[in-house]
Amino acid sequence: MAKRCGFSGLEILLMVLFVAMTAVAVGFIAYTVTQQSSESRDQEPTPTPTPEVPAIPYLIGVGRADITGPVGDVPFMGYANLDQTAGGIHMRLYSRAFIVDDGSKRVLFVSADIGMVSQRLRLEVLRGLQAKYGDLYRQDNVVLSGTHTHSGLGGYFQYTLFMITSKGYIKSSIQIIVQGIVKSIERAHENLRPGRIFINKGELEESNLNRSPHSYMNNPEEERKRYNGNTDKQVVVLKFTDMDGDGIGMISWFAVHPVSMNSSNHMVSGDNLGYASYLFEQDKNIGSLPGRGPFVATFASSNLGDVSPNTRGPHCLNTGESCDYLNSSCPIGGTKMCVAFGPGNNMFESTRIIGENIFKKSKELYSSTKQEVRGPIHFAHQWLNMSDITIQINSTHTAKTCKPALGHSFAGGTIDGGGALNFTQGAVEGDPFWDGIRDAILGPPSNETQDCHRPKPILFSTGEMNWPLPWHPVIVDVQLITIGSVAIVAIPGEVTTMSGRRIREAVKKELESSHAFANTEVVIAGLCNIYTHYITTYEEYQIQRYEAASTIYGPHTLSAYIQSYRGLARAIAEGTEAELPKGPEPPFFTDSQLFSLLPLNPVDKTPDNSSFGEVLEQVDPVYTVGQVASVTFVAGNPRNSGDMTDKTFVTVEKLHNSTQTWSVVHTDASWETRFHWIKGTSGLSNATVEWHIPQSAQSGFYRIRHFGHYKEFRNLKPVFTAYEGVSDVFKVNKRIYY
Template identity: 25%
Template sequence: MYQVGWDKQEIQIKPKGYAMFGYGQWSHRAYEKRTALYVRSFSIVDQQQNRLIFCCVDLGCITHAMRNQTVTRLQQSFGSAFNENQLVLTATHTHSGPGGCAHEALYNMPTPGFVPEHLSAIVDAIILSILTAIEQEQETEIFLTTQNFAENIPVAWNRSIKAYNRNPDVIHYSETETHLAMNREMQLIGFYRAQKLQSFISLFGVHATCLGNNLKAHDGDNKGYAAAFSEQALIDQGIQNPVTIFAQATAGDVSPHFHGKNQLKIRNKIKGEQEYQYAQQNGRYQSELALMAFQHPLQQIKGEIDAVLSYVDLSNIEIPPEFAAGHVGAKTSQPCHGVAFFAGTPVDGLGAPKPLIKAMQFLANQYRKQKTKHPLASDFTAYQQLYASQGPKLIFLEAGAKKILGQPIGFPPSMLDPLIAEMNRQIKVGAIQQSPLVPSVVPLQIIRLGQLALVCCPGEFTTIAGQRVIHTVKQVLADQSDIDRVWLSSYCNDYMGYVTTYEEYQEQAYEGGHTLFGQWTLAACQSKFKHLAEQLLQGKHKRNDDQGYDQTTRPKPIPEQELVKRTNHGNLKTAVGQGEAV
């Protein structure tokens, strides 16, 4: 028996015209609230008084700023009794939530800039939700179950089938079978009192992009609607204050929109109000499957709570041979965005116009040839290593070095795009001199809840990339007989872009273009998760003494003066006006 409490709190943000996070579109701005956005939290305590906090937020992603501020405030409340390793912050990945919540610069550009009131409101809601959940703890039994979506339920499709079919460990599917090229299993943790289901956590990977980038309102999208439907269903059964979390699993290459013949034509028929109806229907599919799953046999969870968390610098990892597919000297590199990233995805959200993408491809190719044909150049070796790590990616933005096609960011003419105009504005005022554009030091985490190990990943893992991580962790935990399930939760604790398999990366679709640390990113994650799983098997005291268990690495603090310069302080109309006039 566990002590478990749960709670949900609305995020108190009034839409004021800031761009939402997800599509990276300057024009995708919020002027109204369609649905409330919530923080939902569970606090679970075992018989040894170990506590696990699982918190899910209706946002596009978690940022280090969110996690760091949350940890600081919980430490202030609980002191040494709070173990930050046992806190999971995850996001539903709705693309219709507030932006401007990161201290790093790049993904805040459309907002425009950092919006401190957004970050404060989110952290306030997280803290209130967690503290209330702790106050509500009561004796509770926990059960696990799984259920697969029937093949005819139109809930999700693989949006990158050519990349998926490159994997040697998959059944190859045609463009008429994209709904099968994904993990159709939903995994569930149910919380019972008096033998009645009270609340639950669902894990199922599908992008929260039912709503497109032409809408103007905050909305929870499919995951938000799924939670609302499930909570109402439990209320109708007499349950008081139920909380249901619909979190993400391997959603990286999984879309809620049809992918196949005439995919754009079909997508373009869903407009305006129909998009909200479509999101609701997708959420209803998820809610109905979750509730149905609890009608089937359940596995009761018993045993201890434990967790390991380590911050890893993904920009410089040597890949062990077992994960390098026979390659010698494989390494990750500084984060780089490929042209495919700027092109976006054809159905979920197009990026830059095709003529501009063609020009970017040409320029990136020419730049690569230039950098690799002069062995005596001072930077020849560095670029050889960079391209060895980044493989076939047509690098446009070297986010780590803050260069576009080898030139310091800020050089492109502002007339090309309002986002470039905003970047140039920030550079001009000295807002990105020392600040990173994107995170490179990110948290990897494994949670143990009795017989369940939950792998918590800070990025968007594709279906097969996630399966390989799970396989790696399972191999380590195989000797631990009472851990018999390994599940994966994505969008946890920070945001590091995408993670594809090595084979998928070679396709350089959107997901590969946004796999920042190169073609060995997944291999690096597997090697680090393997080590974390080994640490989980050790006793806590022994683990703390193990020098291999990195508890000291952390992202460098963002210079306060630069953060202030990236903050709009209410000058939204001026910034947006400048961009639209460009």
């Protein structure tokens, strides 16, 4: 048998096919790897690791303190309705402070649950800070902003118009606010630690409505086309963390009026923005009672001047029909019958819905933020005489601001709170009847002031009214702070949507003229440092709706502010902030010059054969989650309790069967409780406490307690005595048993 020394034809064919297939496979793999490598170079995937830690971190401090004040008899600040006085608590009010230090400069931003920051309030806070910290916190690096809740206490102004609409200067009210703001700053100062800041922004729909669309439409068409709507939908969030990435605080800005709680409300409330803060802090401070815990979240005001939360729009109360588009009035009942509603069926539900919307969007942005804020801190500040500013309109023309004055439409109110009598929005002519009464009592406006304010028909020429004190301020703060690429413009009033856009654009352009600023995020912080009513565009001013009638320095008010803020931004961009002229300082009137129209509260009395704290209407023995437990006590005036900051008029307590002890599950700061104080006659009053039992409530036994003080005279001197009352024990079930 012969030996094989070669390969058959079939074997050779198979070997060739194997080599060829291997070559193809290797080539395909090489091609695939090459393509993937090429694509990865062209389109790098976004990495998700923690951003690089800056070489020199910021020092960051956050703090919160109670500023609720005396919740009986004191008028609210917002609707200018003397009948809307405090009678209990829906939610407690807080000041929230944020300090940022870059190693060489420091800024402080405070957002407080109040109607607005008044000049008097700012001056007293700065005096308190000066006494404690010297020159560390000053008018140029401290921004005080009000959330603009219309359900906070008044009485903290030093100008006559505001004192008249809040029954004067009420020391017990302003002292609590000043002390609370200073305490929130102290806590932030004590908590300073190395940390980081991140920024994020997004759009929130169906949570705000332009309440003066006719005015907005008078802005140039080409300008309006640059924006998606007649309100700003943008939410801007600053996230503060420690160096380990753990959150310590948050600021959110969104343009909406906190007027979900309407003028019929008598319980102190933070309204929709206050509720958003409540939700965020409760979410982060798990297990803490409201107002407690280390995490601080504030929802600050922005360019909300013409923005309502009442998204179902204005309708006539008596007919259900839509109000007149031009002047927001009804055929029968006028402006008082024209009221905006929604989105809920009552003010509490509307507050909840809007607050939840803002909270959820802000939480989403907070959780997803990746863009870190880095860079040095700057600040610039000036005082301006806003009644006498010359504005360069163009290369050949100038204009001037005016002495303060309010127009007829100021008395017409808005769809969030209509005026009385026969005043309407959109009035460009005076009314002989009311003008005659004004002239007889106050004297007519000067020709100069009338000419300066045209087409506004002047109702009150407040800049020419100085008895017993000036009726309006003329010395006004303008201020700008920057933290890295974030610029916060402190606006001394309520700026409309388009006015805010113009200010943002002007500041951004001026800052970015310097190579030190790029991709700057400019935020409008409203109602800061001093209150000067509204700021509309020149075009909106011509329509003379409420916002324009309340633009007190005339048609060129916005132009004057833009000119001033551009100057501040230019100084920061060029590093010449220290060279800015300070301007004329504002007055600080002595207590003896101020007046109060709030009478002393009378001696408290009880019904026959009863005592303070005794139950008048008892709770039911059994409730189910979703129901309301209610109890009514014999009460004293809450004003008798003095400083109740960080305390409570109400507790809801749960029994622990194993130890037979009680623990507090809710206070009067809780969303779930409502403390109604009802004033009777001849010193009699009572307090009704409601607990809206949440679905999260555990089954078990509960009780409601009420704390207060009553006033009596002993040896001709007032004496305030503490009392407390407690309901029967009642059971809460998770579901109904049959």
